[in-house]
Amino acid sequence: MDRDFLNEIWLQFETEAMEHCTSSEDLLLDANLNASEETNIDSLFRAFHSLKGLFGTVGLDQTLELTHLVEDVIDKIRSREMLLNNQIRGVLLKCVDVLKNVISSSSQEREEIVDENLYIVKQLIVSIKTTDFHVDDNLKNIERKDLGDPFSVSDKSDRFATVDLESLDFLFNKAGLVYSHVNVLKRMTKLNMEDAQFIENVDKLIDTLQTEVSSLNQSITDLRLVSVNSLIRRLKRDVFETSTNLDKNVEFSVTGDNERADRTIINALSSALMHLLRNSVDHGIEKNEERGQKGNGKIFLDFSKEKDGLLIKVSDDGKGLDRKRIEEKLRQLELLSDDDIRKLSDTQLYDFIFQPGFSTKSDVSETSGRGVGLDVVKKNISSLGGTINVVSDPGLGTKFLLKIPNIVSTEDCLVLSDLKTIYAIPTRSILWIRSVSHVDFQKHPTIRSIVHEKNIIPVHNAHDLFGNLAENVDELEEKIILINMNEKAFALSYKGKLTYSEHVFDEPDILVSKLPFVSGTTVDQDRNIIFRANLEKLFEINERAA
């Protein structure tokens, strides 16, 4: 029998077995799964039954045995001999993890996984079936043994094709390049006025080309978009485990999970959302006895489309943020005077929970604490070019609002570092950079100017506009930078260090936005603040003068 056929068999086995595993996981995480929902229990039973068949088919007899034990448990739940509680759910989910590990491993690793984990899980299952079932001890036992990260198992049943990110990036850049070349062409035809008919035809052609290329650009952008749905299973699992560990009854619901975002964003979002949800279970939702009449804690996760991005809401119906405790903490940290603290509005005060080292819980909890706070979440979100805010009503709950762009736009920039503050100019708006000695200046009585496309462009000194810091730059040659965007041009003279680097800029905050020429801020590796030059404002200088 040939190798190809054997490979095909294994691949098919992996695909089918993984499908049954993920559907079992989904069913187990479904809050409505209990003895009264017979169809779901039946589906769960069928999934495990099929898994049993699959393991038998490929001769994984030990794994088959485990699956058989699980099937027995589900059968007991189905016949109402046993009640499905969160602890049993937890055990069954662990079983699914082990099965996933077995399925996705190579044949050698499989032996090891079976040796290490199968025995423990089997003991657990056996202990479920006995009357003196102490799942707590058993679960601790299994955690110590560490099954590995259940999420490291790749989802073979993912509906999205796996595309090499590198080639995607290549296409992405390529399309951008073609796009800008077309623009250059368009400009060139405007200069050539010899044959009107010819130019008209070329113009038409270019317009078509431009539409084609922009649609190409769009479809490639779309290729990079992934449904947020791919995050949901692990988030549900996380909420389930956190609430079980803390012994809180929590109902978790997700809406808008068909929205899509760039892959980079989806990947980066997962840890931020996981942290926020753990935070909601741990700090937002009260203990069962405190809730009393309010019943089960409710946590909502909602995705919706916004202009240019994604709006994510993480909310709970817990006790809300405690103004007094945050005030206390602020006093402790001695960040503000008592008077100032009292003057803060709720919104301003709540914003402090995103400060580093800010945790109102005196004992940093294992679950959501882990030594990091909401400041890390905020940093994560900002690095994506997004924002995070919190609103809270005492007694009603807390809501985190995240705004995330669909695409992380890193900008390739020319960085002018010998200024009072470092300024960056997006390179795609720069037409050329020349030493003064290579520039033909216009003979103009008062202002130094150059000629660009038959227009006279005055040269402005960067050090005057942005603030001077340069002291030892006398020996450096002065450079002229010609900025060109949307048919507008601006010439800048600058003496100092020039570098190229890629940056993701944040929206300027209230203080910075008062500065005349800033359209964004970021921080470089050496923690220097970099301002993105606001080109529109620069062009306005010339327009005002004209």
Added chain:
Amino acid sequence: MNKIKDRKVLIVDDSKLMRLLLKNIVDGMKFFSKIYEAENGKEALDLLELNKVDLILLDIEMPVMDGVEALKEIRLKHDVKVIIVSSLAQLGSSYSVKVKQLSADGVIDKPSGAVDPSLAAKRGNELRNMIKSLFD
């Protein structure tokens, strides 16, 4: 007995893995000129409306329409030999009794065991012998 070039077989199983394995076993016999596949009972019946087959390898547990339902229909409408290939078809199970009442021509367990190069030889012999005996 039909000539080899006319003999056709239909494999009905919701698992593509199982269909692959059964196809491999049957293929090695050089006994059939054509192998059809269906994912469930309904698909099998639809296929039988248009194509005449001589043998059906039928799984029991399938979504949409299971093997027992399908067998009932097949017996009403078509003249074809049917072998039940299912892990539920073991002796003593209630399915096995049902299947016998519906007069399957043969009942056999699903092939299982280690996946290695001798796979088809090891697993397939029992099924192959059963198929041959049906057409002798």
